[in-house]
Amino acid sequence: MTTIMPQSELTRKAVTWICELRDNGDERALPVLIEEAGVRFNLGPRDMEFLLRFFKENKG
Numbered sequence: 909m910t911t912i913m914p915q916s917e918l919t920r921k922a923v924t925w926i927c928e929l930r931d932n933g934d935e936r937a938l939p940v941l942i943e944e945a946g947v948r949f950n951l952g953p954r955d956m957e958f959l960l961r962f963f964k965e966n967k968g
Contacts, residue, residue: 915955922949922959938963
């Protein structure tokens with residue numbers, strides 16, 4: 909049985925996933941990681957924009 913997850917939870921998981929990849933030395937460009945996260949976590953355009961904004965604002 910598949911559990912339906914609220915979209916905000918999927919976005920949170922995408923942020924965590926991207927952070928883990930970057931912490932482990934993944935050097936792919938941020939837009940590539942965000943695109944992959946969008947497919948992996950079935951994110952919509954708004955969520956993709958959020959991810960892009962979130963990582964650009966929190967570079968440090």
